[in-house]
Amino acid sequence: MLTKRDNLLETISGGKPDRFVNQFEALAFIPGTPYNKRGRPTKPGEQIVNQWGVTIRWQEGTPGPFPVHDEEHIVLKDVTQWRTQVKFPSLDFPQEEWDECRALVDKIDRKEKFATALLAPGVFDQLHYLMGMEGCLISFYTEPDALKELIAAITDWELEYARLICDNLEPDAVFHHDDWGSHNSTFLSPEMFREFIKPSYEKIYGYFKSRGVKLIFHHSDSYAATLVPDMIDMGIDVWQGCVDTNNIPELIKKYGGKISFMGGINNGKVDVPDWSPEFIAKYVEETCRACGTKYYIPSMTAGGPKSNYDGVYETVSREIDRMSREMF
Secondary structure, eight states, X not given: OOOHHHHHHHHHHTSOOSSOOOTTTTEEEOOOOTTGGGXXXXXXXXXXXXXXXXXXXXXXXXXXXXXXXXXXXXXOSOGGGHHHHOOOOOOOOOHHHHHHHHHHHTTSOTTTSEEEEEEOSOHHHXXXXXXXXXXXXXXXXXXXXXXXXXXXXXXXXXXXXXXXXXXXXXXXXXXXXXXXXXXXXXXXOHHHHHHHTHHHHHHHHHXXXXXXXXXXXXXXXXXXXXXXXXXXXXXXXEEEEEOGGGOHHHHXXXXXXXXXXXXXXXXXXXXXXXXXXXXXXXXXXXXXXXXXXXXEEEEESSSSSOOXXXXXXXXXXXXXXXXXXHHX
16 A cells, blocks of 8 residues: 555556545645744634734634735735835744744654645735735736736745745645635636746746755635646646636646646535535545546645534545545
């Protein structure tokens, strides 16, 4: 029986996996870095102001935390004034904090799992965290030069953070969040995405690969089928979060071998108050049979190994194991 790590490698290389990679089982997320420890709300009802000055609230009855974007709380009201209105967080942490994190990393069995650095939010998400979604998207049309300057500055900040991660933690994999669309469309046209966002990720993911990171997982629980060629160019190994509006079987057929797909089991369909084991069993089976055993990792589409409703994540995992017994 292959290790979880080797089984994932066989799956994404089109080799000989001996079972499905079951959701996030092959990834050992590195416990909070000095930056991540200063992070975000962890439970409903909490509200914090993060290092960028963005107010983030986990509203009761919602799946997770999100920025507050009323007039009072928007950080960047005029993108042309980003140099004075945006305060970039310091990355000058005491070495002792990195050493504490490294001690936890050293406990990870890297023969069994990938020691995985988690980065969130990403470049596009950071823009709308600061500006609100409407202000962000309008700026692509009304102030493209100023927006590109801000994107370049965010990219430089993230590259410095990437350097610190690689210097101190030496991750095997990176799991990077940045949502690029709704369930039905990308937020930006492919042409605009290539002009504004793609160059940043070519730098960021290129840097991680140059430092020995083996795998890049990019989370976008959205429609993004039209961006898959760009994901390949950017060096993404696994697109995590692909919802079923993407026609994943067709994407696997077209791009398998260049990129793999992790998702297909939409949280919006299974992680709901009236979820049932019977529906999950049927949905997981249909998804696994449609997507096949190579270049595909069955998973819920949220960006981590959890569910909002007790038992959902575990039920999905149990059904994936059942499909492994039936399909391998």
